[in-house]
Amino acid sequence: DNKGVFNFEGGCYAKVIKLDKESEPDIYNAIRRDALLENVTVDAAGKIDFADKSVTENTRVSYPIYHIEKIVRPDSHGPAAKQVIFLSADAFGVLPPVSILTPEQTKYYFLSGFTAKLAGTERGITEPTPTFSACFGQAFLELHPTKYAEELVKKMKKSGAKAYLVNTGWNGTGKRISIRDTRGIIDAILNGSIDKAPTKKIPYFNFEVPTKLEGVDTGILDPRDTYADPAVWEEKAKDLAGRFIKNFHKYESNAAGKKLVKAGPQL
Incomplete structure (x- = not known):
């Protein structure tokens, strides 16, 4: 708007196929309590196999925005973009x-x-x-x-x-x-x-x-x-x-x- 930029989404919806902690640490670390995983496979010990696409390649995670460290608080808005x-x-x-x-x-x-x-x-x-x-x-x-x-x-x-x-x-x-x-x-x-x-x-x-x-x-x-x-x-x-x-x-x-x-x- 005329004041700057803002975000009205409350979270993220990311693909997790072949998710790697080193290359995508923010998404990896966002997978914790209050996150919801879709279409992934989990072994008996509760470990997720991110490389498994036997259900579909479209494996996903939904997580709240506060699972990301570097967010603008308390509201997601800022000045005009450069x-x-x-x-x-x-x-x-x-x-x-x-x-x-x-x-x-x-x-x-x-x-x-x-x-x-x-x-x-x-x-x-x-x-x-x-x-x-x-x-x-x-x-x-x-x-x-x-x-x-x-x-x-x-x-x-x-x-x-x-x-x-x-x-x-x-x-x-x-x-x-x-x-x-x-x-x-x-x-x-x-x-x-x-x-x-x-x-x-x-x-x-x-x-x-x-x-x-x-x-x-x-x-x-x-x-x-x-x-x-x-x-x-x-x-x-x-x-x-x-x-x-x-x-x-x-x-x-x-x-x-x-x-x-x-x-x-x-x-």
Whole structure:
């Protein structure tokens, strides 16, 4: 709102498949009295096997927000954001792990709401499936999506905030970007070092990406470098760019949406 940001959720609903105490300590330590586990298997001694997906890969835990150490008390609210982060899990292996967005790109990618449905999160989803959901929450929108995009950027300009697209999905190695690298990226965004880093442009999407960040594997910052043959990335990039363009056609009948076409991928 006009005063800042706030949270009205009372807890979290996290996936726990292959949960590891070292890589995700906050979630691991939140599993205690008052937490509710779903679809997990437990042995006779009461030990949880987080690697077991015999029931479903969609194993979960619901826990109250006070199970997390670093929360804002007594109420979850704060001043206007200085950084806005869009999270996307790209199953194509195309998007950089982090992109610095212009205001127009912020509107475009907020409207696109691109991510992937992960295996086990919905019935019939057995592998990552790309999906677009306006404003990352299309089912809950009352107004035309462009209205929310305009309001977001309006408030961002007022507070001097910048937007970043963070990809937690896959790259040319065939593996997901590590939690360690994603945390390094988030740290760089929050401490401002990403805005001082050297950058380069990524074709088709015209993303500005850093070429070096402390605590992040330099070899993943340009997704093309993760492929043995960069031509494979080119082919995948054209495919994904085409999907963005096709998805965005539904906004082009709206004057506000039509103005944003140039901020999106170009073929």
